[in-house]
Structures are given as C-alpha cells and as structure tokens.
Amino acid sequence: MLDKLVEIEKKYDDLTTLLSDPKVISAQSDFQKYSKEHADLNTIVERIRDYKKLLSDMADAEELLKSGDGDMKELAQAELDELKKRKPLIEEELKIMLLPVDPRDQKNVILEIRAGTGGEEAALFAASLFRMYSKYAESRRWKIEIINMNATGLGGIKEVVASIQGKGAYSRLKYESGTHRVQRVPATEASGRIHTSAATVAVLPEAEDVDIKVEEKDLRIDTFCASGPGGQGVNTTYSAVRIVHVPTGLIVQCQDERSQIKNKDKAMKVLRSRLYEIEMERQEKERAQQRKSQVGSGDRSERIRTYNYPQNRVTDHRIGLTLHKLEQTLEGDLDEVIDSLITYYNTERLKEL
DSSP states (O other): OHHHHHHHHHHHHHHHHHTTOHHHHHSHHHHHHHHHHHHHHHHHHHHHHHHHHHHHHHHHHHHHHHHOOTHHHHHHHHHHHHHHHHHHHHHHHHHHHTSOOOTTTTSOEEEEEEEOSSHHHHHHHHHHHHHHHHHHHHHTTOEEEEEEEEEOTTSOEEEEEEEEESTTHHHHHGGGOEEEEEEEOOTTOTTOOOEEEEEEEEEEEOOOTTTOOOOGGGEEEEEEOOOSSOGGGTTTSOOEEEEEETTTTEEEEEOSSSOHHHHHHHHHHHHHHHHHHHHHHHHHHHSTTOOTTOSSSSOOOSEEEEEETTTTEEEETTTTEEESOHHHHHTTOOHHHHHHHHHHHHHHHHHHO
16 A cells, blocks of 8 residues: 555656646646646545654654653654554555546436336425535536426426436436435325335436447437426427437337427436446446445445435435435435445445455
C-alpha cells in the first residue's frame, strides 16, 4: 500500500508542476484535463500527508521514550498510545480510497419506480418513494426531470421514469435498486389491519452516445396522442413517442413534453441507459465469481428495505440497519442510510481484495 501512496503523491506533485507551466495554461484542453486529475487526487493526497505526519509523530514519540526521562516519558507514552489508535483508522480510509473507482459513479441517473403487489396502496407507496427521491435530489441540488409517468386517480403512481442530473448522482443512488416494502394501515381499512405493499426501484447510470451506440435500423418509432394533464395540446397532436428496440424487445415511451422531438430525445436517453445497464450486467457476469453482495446487478426481486408506519421504522435488510425516523426518511433525509450502505459495500470489496 505504501508504494501506491508514494506513487499517487508523486503524480499529484507532477500535476501541480504541470499546472504552473505557461504552455499548459495556454492550451485550454490540457489545462482542464490536468486540473481535473489534480482535483480528483486532492482528497487522497491530503489523507496521505496526514498519514505520513502520523508516522513521523509516532517515530518522534518512540525516540522520546528511549531518550527522555520522568514526565517526558509519560507524555510520550500517552501520545504514542493515541497515535496507535488513530493509525488503523487512517489506514482503513486510505485502503477504501485506493479501491478501483466505478467508472459510472459520476454519471447522471435514470430512476424508474413501479408499483408492485398491493393495488392502489402500492401505487400510493410508489408516489411516496418518488417524492422521497425528489426531495433528496433537491437537498443535493440535483436536477430531477420526469420522462414518463402513469398516475392513478387517487394520487398514486403505477410507474414513473425520471432523469436525475448532478455530480455523483449514481454513486449515491446505485444501492437503491430493489424491492421496497411498506407496512401501514390504509385509510380505507376500517378494521385497522396493517397491509403490506411493495414497489420496485431501478437506478440506471445514464448512458451517453459514447457509452452505447444505438443503430437507427434497430429502432421502430411510433407517435401517438398524449394522454392525461397537459392542456389544449393533449389528444390533438401526435407528440408522444414510443420507441421499440427490435433486437432486445425493449420498449420506452415519453409524453411529458409537447414537442415530439423533445419526447424522442428523452425516450432515447432512457433506452440508451437500459441497453447500457444490460451490457454492463453481461460484462459483470463474465467476470469470475463477481461478489455476491453486489447490488444493482439486475435482480430487482429481492426485498431490500421496509418502511413500517406503526413503528416509525425504516429497516435496510442488506446491512441490518434500523432507524426510527420514518417521516424524516420519506422527506428525503437519506444520507444516513446511503452512507451506511456505501461503507458496508466498500468494506466488502476490501475483504475480497
């Protein structure tokens, strides 16, 4: 690990020198590229320097223990004990920072939520989940944009597809894929019985043209009149778009915009992302015995989280985390859950390495 840390710090210093070179500064493309590399390394280099200082302080304390006397030895021993406690914590942080970066982490997200078992109650729960993720996106200053929504008459959602754009969106949301379950007493339940309903969440990294090439000949594009709210243009213009990807049978549609061109662009964004996810899953399956704990592998059937209203409880079953703050969670306060998931899966990756 130490060799790798030395290599990273040297690269950082070399980039610092490069960024002060007038030739690089004048070449905008080079300057931007090196600036990004430099910024990406900044956090780990700061931690490397903290670690080096800690090792130096430990050496000084050990030297004092050998040469000092009386009170000085006592102080040196106390400092050394404190430094020894901090050392494994910093080493663990550095190991996690050295883990291979998921190239998809900085991508935008295509979020898909579908009501599962439970009828209208499931649709209402799907709407609550969409509101939760919308609030979370808002708290992180990400932009969320509905691509397609199939709402019910009672305020529920049968299905919603949305785009979330913002720095690190996929890295924060990628562990949300799976089946979410709700336990509560529906307003229509006279006997006060608790019902269990479910909704599925899929989080896909938004694919760009460079990630996945879609051939025009492989597409069948249909246009139709939009339905639902939308003013005078609804049911009078063929603005809604449905795209069928013939080789895979994937179907996507968008009717959120009044413009057929904009609807087609949004639908293509979803299609590329789904095809990208299929390709990434194929590659992952080919890798030898990919870690069993991988989330977002395409298996959406596994129950990952329960939202229990009577107990004011949210439980993530993958990591055994239980929080008694249901209302705050559904209002978009997701950082504690997401941070715990990231820590858990990074630790699992470390074990395998």
